[in-house]
Amino acid sequence: MAQITYREALNQALREELDRDERVFIMGEEVGYFGGAFKVTDGLLAVYGEKRVRDTPIAELTIAGAGVGAAMGGLKPIVELMTINFGLLAMDQIVNHAAKIHYMFGGRAKVPLVIRAPQGAGHQLGAQHSQSLEAYFLHCPGLLVAIPATPADAKGLLKSCIRQDNPVIFLEHESLYGVKGDVPEGEYLTPLGQASVLREGKDITIVSYSKCVYDAVAAAEALENEGVDAEVIDLRTLNPLDTATVVESVRKTGKAMVVYEGWRTGGAGAEIAAQIYEAAFDHLDAPVERVATLDTPIPYNARLEKAALPGAADIVKVAERMV
Amino acid sequence: MDLGKDKMLEMYRMMTRIRLFETQVRDLATASEIPGFVHVSIGEEASATGVCAALRPADRITSTHRGHGHLIAKGGRLDRMMAEIFGKRTGYCKGKGGSMHIVDFSLGILGANGIVGGGIPIATGSALAAVVTQRDEVTACFFGDGASNEGTFHESLNLAAVWKLPVIYVCENNGFGEFTPMQTVTSVTDIAVRAQAYGIPGIVIDGNDVLEVYRCASEAIARARAGEGPTLIECKTYRWEGHVVGEQAFLGKASYRSEEEVAEWKARCPLIRFEKFAAESGMISAAELKKIRAETEVELEAAVKFARESPLPDPAEVTDDVFSG
Numbered sequence: 001m002a003q004i005t006y007r008e009a010l011n012q013a014l015r016e017e018l019d020r021d022e023r024v025f026i027m028g029e030e031v032g033y034f035g036g037a038f039k040v041t042d043g044l045l046a047v048y049g050e051k052r053v054r055d056t057p058i059a060e061l062t063i064a065g066a067g068v069g070a071a072m073g074g075l076k077p078i079v080e081l082m083t084i085n086f087g088l089l090a091m092d093q094i095v096n097h098a099a100k101i102h103y104m105f106g107g108r109a110k111v112p113l114v115i116r117a118p119q120g121a122g123h124q125l126g127a128q129h130s131q132s133l134e135a136y137f138l139h140c141p142g143l144l145v146a147i148p149a150t151p152a153d154a155k156g157l158l159k160s161c162i163r164q165d166n167p168v169i170f171l172e173h174e175s176l177y178g179v180k181g182d183v184p185e186g187e188y189l190t191p192l193g194q195a196s197v198l199r200e201g202k203d204i205t206i207v208s209y210s211k212c213v214y215d216a217v218a219a220a221e222a223l224e225n226e227g228v229d230a231e232v233i234d235l236r237t238l239n240p241l242d243t244a245t246v247v248e249s250v251r252k253t254g255k256a257m258v259v260y261e262g263w264r265t266g267g268a269g270a271e272i273a274a275q276i277y278e279a280a281f282d283h284l285d286a287p288v289e290r291v292a293t294l295d296t297p298i299p300y301n302a303r304l305e306k307a308a309l310p311g312a313a314d315i316v317k318v319a320e321r322m323v
Numbered sequence: 324m325d326l327g328k329d330k331m332l333e334m335y336r337m338m339t340r341i342r343l344f345e346t347q348v349r350d351l352a353t354a355s356e357i358p359g360f361v362h363v364s365i366g367e368e369a370s371a372t373g374v375c376a377a378l379r380p381a382d383r384i385t386s387t388h389r390g391h392g393h394l395i396a397k398g399g400r401l402d403r404m405m406a407e408i409f410g411k412r413t414g415y416c417k418g419k420g421g422s423m424h425i426v427d428f429s430l431g432i433l434g435a436n437g438i439v440g441g442g443i444p445i446a447t448g449s450a451l452a453a454v455v456t457q458r459d460e461v462t463a464c465f466f467g468d469g470a471s472n473e474g475t476f477h478e479s480l481n482l483a484a485v486w487k488l489p490v491i492y493v494c495e496n497n498g499f500g501e502f503t504p505m506q507t508v509t510s511v512t513d514i515a516v517r518a519q520a521y522g523i524p525g526i527v528i529d530g531n532d533v534l535e536v537y538r539c540a541s542e543a544i545a546r547a548r549a550g551e552g553p554t555l556i557e558c559k560t561y562r563w564e565g566h567v568v569g570e571q572a573f574l575g576k577a578s579y580r581s582e583e584e585v586a587e588w589k590a591r592c593p594l595i596r597f598e599k600f601a602a603e604s605g606m607i608s609a610a611e612l613k614k615i616r617a618e619t620e621v622e623l624e625a626a627v628k629f630a631r632e633s634p635l636p637d638p639a640e641v642t643d644d645v646f647s648g
Binding site: 096 | 383385414415416417418419420424426428433434436437438441443444445446447448449450451452453454455456462474475478479481482485486643644645646647648
């Protein structure tokens with residue numbers, strides 16, 4: 001198995017699906033000649049041509065809407081929003097159109113659209129370039145939300161998303177593009193709605209996704225030295241949400257913490273915590289805790305930014321209090 | 324352009340179907356037999372009809388909140404449309420869409436749409452699909468004067484111009500965005516001039532003259548099919564009814580237009596205009612038109628009966644079709 005980066009894994013998935021299905025095409029800002037703002041689509045234009053790898057104007061609402069229309073017109077568009085922050089300009093097409101068309105039109109139309117977007121903080125890019133907005137999409141029925149942490153899942157989830165018939169918000173973390181990991185070559189699909197247990201443990205369940213998974217694993221290793229045996233779960237998709245795997249773990253450990261980079265209030269962690277309460281209340285020995293970004297715009301200064309974001313030390317501190 | 328008698332009669336039939344269907348819908352909404360927001364396009368039948376008559380069956384359209392006319396003109400069935408407005412399971416959307424969201428995908432209808440300007444990028448993407456798959460298809464995008472002030476209009480015209488997409492943008496300028504006169508919120512008198520900003524042709528036409536609409540749409544469609552890109556067609560027209568059926572309930576005594584203005588436009592009725600043309604041309608007899616009206620009345624009566632007698636959806640169906648597959 002090859003060790004490749006998260007970025008290369010995504011690129012590989014795109015190439016394989018472009019090869020596999022002629023209905024697949026890519027459009028977005030800078031995806032062609034420049035190969036993508038984060039180089040995820042690097043080299044694709046040269047292989048697949050301008051018809052299937054399309055540089056668009058900076059017009060997020062229409063890029064997303066054209067994706068909806070092209071999907072309804074029989075294609076499988078992959079739309080790249082340069083970052084999810086700019087994706088807010090596309091919210092009408094995502095929420096009012098992509099998410100609703102199948103239902104609102106009586107199940108007669110399909111919108112097989114994948115919207116890829118980088119997100120996340122950590123690079124001193126300030127409040128408008130550092131957000132993690134998965135909760136906005138998780139809130140909306142009709143949208144799948146995939147949010148891979150590892151290079152293998154980046155590839156496997158993207159391929160699975162492209163092959164199914166629903167609109168997907170596919171969120172990549174900007175800090176993960178250079179992360180390397182084992183990625184199977186060729187056909188490799190990660191099922192949607194199946195969490196991955198990255199580390200087994202009996203004392204506490206740490207549920208996470210995207211970049212925070214790495215913080216959770218680091219925290220679990222630190223906790224091990226203190227005699228605390230933590231289980232770490234990477235959700236991989238937020239819709240569908242694999243509640244069963246989480247609940248099974250909580251039944252074993254009796255304690256659960258959700259770690260995520262979205263804002264604490266109204267974040268995905270709140271939903272996950274609520275589902276744990278609903279399904280495993282009797283098994284809980286402590287309240288479910290959330291370790292998340294503080295309820296503040298992301299600041300520019302590095303010390304302030306770090307203070308706003310969740311990290312391994314925060315996880316350790318909260319876990320120590322819980323066990 | 325020699326239209327031929329059959330085509331002309333077909334267009335008269337479509338306009339008649341729209342007029343009678345929407346009059347019926349208005350009356351049923353006023354009588355509270357049908358719920359929700361109902362926006363009718365009575366007085367605007369010629370633009371929907373002329374454009375759709377110029378399209379081929381495989382061509383696609385996007386429509387608006389005021390979309391019954393577009394759907395009918397593209398071939399929608401009155402019974403399934405009426406059933407949808409009644410919220411019945413036999414409706415085009417199984418009762419989940421309602422007046423603002425009726426579609427028939429098999430007819431190339433990509434949606435009536437409750438968001439002003441929401442269909443414009445979708446039409447643009449539909450045209451892109453034709454280009455990528457090298458299918459010889461055109462998409463017609465209907466929207467109103469209000470939507471021409473939305474960002475989607477400007478973004479989409481730019482994109483379609485850059486990529487020379489096979490789409491025609493049809494602005495049905497009925498003079499009002501809800502209750503606000505168009506000229507008080509729009510920087511130009513003729514929306515078609517906005518095409519210049521995107522380097523594409525823009526034309527103003529009499530939207531109540533179905534033959535002119537057909538002629539101009541045909542030229543724009545031919546241009547689109549030939550790979551020469553989009554055209555903006557502004558159809559000047561007028562809605563006889565309010566923005567929404569029952570608007571008096573929240574407008575109270577307030578009025579946003581004069582009775583004289585409404586009467587003036589009613590005198591320019593697209594159907595009467597066609598009837599006059601038919602009489603003057605000598606090609607079509609009054610009896611032929613009368614027969615079309617009578618047949619449409621029968622069709623409509625059956626549609627209402629079908630809608631009334633159709634089953635309601637089962638509450639258990641509420642979560643069906645959130646996702647496909």
